[in-house]
Amino acid sequence: MTNARTSACKTVTYLVLGFVGLFMLLPFFWMLATSLKPADEVFTSFDNPVKAFVPRRVHTENYGQVYAATSAMGGGFARWYINSILVAVVVTLGQVTTSACAAYAFARLKFPGRDKLFLSYLGTMMIPGAVTMIPNFILMRKITEWLGATAPAVDWMQMRQVMLFGHVYDVGRLAGFDSYFALIVPVMFSAYGTFMLRQFFMSIPRDLEEAATIDGCGLFRIFTRIILPLSRPALATLIIFTFMGNWQSFYWPLIMVSQDSMKTLPLGLLTFMGLYSTQWTLLMAGSLMMIVPMIIVFVVGQKWFISGIQLGALKG
Amino acid sequence: MALSKKTRIAVAGYLFLLPNFVGFLVFTSIPVIVSLVLSFCKWDLFTPPKFVGVHNFTLLFHDADFWRYSLNTLFLMLAIPVNMMGSLFLAMVMNQKLRGIVVFRTIYFLPSIVAGVGTYLLWKWMFNPDYGMINTIITHWSPGWFYDAMRRLCGEWPPRRLQSMGWAKPALMLMGFWTTVGGYNMILYLAALQGVPLDLYEAADIDGANRWQKFWRITWPMVSPTTFFIFTMSLIGGFQGGFEQAIVMTGGGPAGATTTISYYIYNHAFQWNHMGYAAAIAWVLFAAVFTATLLNWRFGGRVVHY
Numbered sequence: 147m148t149n150a151r152t153s154a155c156k157t158v159t160y161l162v163l164g165f166v167g168l169f170m171l172l173p174f175f176w177m178l179a180t181s182l183k184p185a186d187e188v189f190t191s192f193d194n195p196v197k198a199f200v201p202r203r204v205h206t207e208n209y210g211q212v213y214a215a216t217s218a219m220g221g222g223f224a225r226w227y228i229n230s231i232l233v234a235v236v237v238t239l240g241q242v243t244t245s246a247c248a249a250y251a252f253a254r255l256k257f258p259g260r261d262k263l264f265l266s267y268l269g270t271m272m273i274p275g276a277v278t279m280i281p282n283f284i285l286m287r288k289i290t291e292w293l294g295a296t297a298p299a300v301d302w303m304q305m306r307q308v309m310l311f312g313h314v315y316d317v318g319r320l321a322g323f324d325s326y327f328a329l330i331v332p333v334m335f336s337a338y339g340t341f342m343l344r345q346f347f348m349s350i351p352r353d354l355e356e357a358a359t360i361d362g363c364g365l366f367r368i369f370t371r372i373i374l375p376l377s378r379p380a381l382a383t384l385i386i387f388t389f390m391g392n393w394q395s396f397y398w399p400l401i402m403v404s405q406d407s408m409k410t411l412p413l414g415l416l417t418f419m420g421l422y423s424t425q426w427t428l429l430m431a432g433s434l435m436m437i438v439p440m441i442i443v444f445v446v447g448q449k450w451f452i453s454g455i456q457l458g459a460l461k462g
Numbered sequence: 463m464a465l466s467k468k469t470r471i472a473v474a475g476y477l478f479l480l481p482n483f484v485g486f487l488v489f490t491s492i493p494v495i496v497s498l499v500l501s502f503c504k505w506d507l508f509t510p511p512k513f514v515g516v517h518n519f520t521l522l523f524h525d526a527d528f529w530r531y532s533l534n535t536l537f538l539m540l541a542i543p544v545n546m547m548g549s550l551f552l553a554m555v556m557n558q559k560l561r562g563i564v565v566f567r568t569i570y571f572l573p574s575i576v577a578g579v580g581t582y583l584l585w586k587w588m589f590n591p592d593y594g595m596i597n598t599i600i601t602h603w604s605p606g607w608f609y610d611a612m613r614r615l616c617g618e619w620p621p622r623r624l625q626s627m628g629w630a631k632p633a634l635m636l637m638g639f640w641t642t643v644g645g646y647n648m649i650l651y652l653a654a655l656q657g658v659p660l661d662l663y664e665a666a667d668i669d670g671a672n673r674w675q676k677f678w679r680i681t682w683p684m685v686s687p688t689t690f691f692i693f694t695m696s697l698i699g700g701f702q703g704g705f706e707q708a709i710v711m712t713g714g715g716p717a718g719a720t721t722t723i724s725y726y727i728y729n730h731a732f733q734w735n736h737m738g739y740a741a742a743i744a745w746v747l748f749a750a751v752f753t754a755t756l757l758n759w760r761f762g763g764r765v766v767h768y
């Protein structure tokens with residue numbers, strides 16, 4: 147091929163790449179532009195669409211207004227942020243810990259019924275979420291009654307409050323609807339995480355463990371000192387995936403929570419949308435604040451992300 | 463200690479498994495069985511559940527809404543092959559040694575990372591018929607003759623997007639394209655393309671093959687396992703899709719045009735308290751997912767080259 151032809155080829159490639167990139171980024175520009183406009187400016191027509199992307203005057207007040215407009219809603223945006231972080235962090239820690247332990251058992255320890263159990267884990271991964279969602283919803287609805295019957299000394303229906311730094315905060319029930327228990331515990335166990343880590347543990351050579359056994363190392367120490375440190379890439383990937391999945395989690399919180407102070411960000415945003423349905427400047431500011439943490443996590447953990455996707459598919 | 467080494471390892475195995483297994487049992491295994499039992503019951507949560515045999519399923523069979531929403535779901539799934547072709551195309555463009563490719567990869571991946579309530583809200587605003595980004599661009603940048611022709615052809619131009627019976631589904635599909643085309647699937651294709659041995663192309667060059675032939679005879683067969691994997695996963699996801707979009711963007715409307723099976727289940731279970739009926743639909747959905755996956759394995763397996 148001639149040089150002229152290769153460089154023409156390159157130019158075309160960059161044109162295609164740039165065009166697609168614009169298609170991907172344009173919605174984000176639109177989001178940012180809207181979030182920086184005064185409320186009435188979004189409802190004016192433009193003779194030139196480019197002008198629609200440039201606010202006449204940068205109006206950053208919208209971001210503060212999102213907090214102000216929601217502060218009466220059980221703490222509003224700030225509280226939803228905290229709830230989202232809390233739920234996502236605890237669920238991620240729980241899922242990764244329990245998955246790693248189970249994966250170690252499946253990958254390295256022989257016990258009767260192991261392979262059948264593992265198959266049943268795999269089998270459930272194909273079942274639609276809706277199938278298990280309904281009984282779990284009923285469980286969370288009934289759990290307060292059941293707990294009340296077994297431990298009548300505690301008022302399980304009571305909405306609790308805690309005092310923190312001189313402020314009183316609603317923290318919902320101890321269990322059942324509108325509780326952190328319901329937001330966290332039922333989603334803390336993952337068949338997918340177990341499967342993925344098990345596949346990774348299987349690929350670790352056994353020599354190290356055998357040497358450690360000869361040195362008198364117990365199984366728990368082998369797990370914490372050898373298996374886990376060697377699995378850092380897989381663990382990092384799982385942590386990022388789980389955290390992001392839970393940050394965006396919507397269906398389960400939607401049916402568990404109705405009190406404003408217990409909502410996570412996606413739910414809060416939905417409530418906000420219900421009340422300010424045409425205030426697009428505020429809605430876009432809120433949406434942007436919700437997705438920025440994800441963009442940061444993604445850019446920081448990009449390496450683990452890309453390798454994790456390939457790991458899941460090639461071994462799966 | 464009288465325990466043999468084998469027993470000790472087995473006990474340790476059970477102990478390591480225990481925390482995860484309890485959760486698995488309580489929140490997955492038992493619920494699967496309960497929902498199967500529920501699908502043969504009628505239950506509104508307030509009065510005791512009543513066993514009704516296969517009544518829910520016969521009702522479902524004669525439920526015109528169910529069939530309509532199934533068709534909606536299938537219609538939205540028509541986007542799957544288009545999205546996959548887009549991902550493969552992008553992966554092929556990116557599989558060249560070019561400077562700055564990582565930047566493009568990051569940009570393309572972004573939508574799939576942030577997809578959720580936030581981006582659904584964003585697209586709802588972009589689809590706003592009067593002041594949204596898409597119609598603003600169409601109105602101002604399409605030539606006059608095109609504008610007039612489309613107005614005569616479609617009756618309304620630019621379309622009312624999410625508010626229009628005919629345009630709501632394509633709108634959601636466009637958003638889905640934006641979300642998925644540069645995401646996981648593209649990364650998978652990129653990995654697959656990097657695994658294709660270069661000497662195959664060199665041999666083809668010697669034989670005088672053109673681009674088109676090289677694609678169909680080398681690239682396409684070589685990435686077919688990935689295509690198969692992505693298609694299977696997309697199928698499983700597609701059957702269950704459309705719930706969040708319906709809640710955030712359309713409420714399932716206009717007139718049910720964007721209601722999918724998963725949104726229908728949500729309404730029956732959590733809006734109208736039809737626990738038994740909802741469980742029955744969920745199981746039918748599971749059966750559909752299972753059958754499609756099986757058929758895909760049975761017939762898709764044939765065209766895959768390993």
